[in-house]
Amino acid sequence: MKVLITILLIVGALVGGWKLLEYWDDVAKEREAKQEALAAQLDPKQLPGLPYQLEQPLQEAYKKNAPGLKDWLEKAKRSPQIKDPRLAWVELDYVVRLSLENPVEAKRVFAEVKKRVPAGSPVYPRIKALEKTLE
Numbered sequence: 001m002k003v004l005i006t007i008l009l010i011v012g013a014l015v016g017g018w019k020l021l022e023y024w025d026d027v028a029k030e031r032e033a034k035q036e037a038l039a040a041q042l043d044p045k046q047l048p049g050l051p052y053q054l055e056q057p058l059q060e061a062y063k064k065n066a067p068g069l070k071d072w073l074e075k076a077k078r079s080p081q082i083k084d085p086r087l088a089w090v091e092l093d094y095v096v097r098l099s100l101e102n103p104v105e106a107k108r109v110f111a112e113v114k115k116r117v118p119a120g121s122p123v124y125p126r127i128k129a130l131e132k133t134l135e
Helices: 002-041 052-063 065-076 086-098 103-116 124-134
Strands: none
Touching: 052 065, 065 086, 086 103, 086 124, 103 124
């Protein structure tokens, strides 16, 4: 009789542990989906860190693709007016455009941005989404 009760308790613990693991996985997937949805809803023009006077030169740099963004970023990093999170967003745009042409450079820039941006930043969900392809 004791053996039967012991077996039932072990089976119950295993089933309970399995259900808890499934629940934990569901919660993690929901959290990830919320972060991706937040990143999709985020308008980069609303991010702080870029004065409105510099918006037009940035749009012109976007038109020139990766080389234009590289030039803009080189100038921007010397300017005390341009800060994160907007700077990080532009750097991630540069990484995405550069990843097909020069994946090594794209990974290097991505690693710099990832190291610099804190987990609470509005740019962080985008970093997590890009992390799967750039690491």
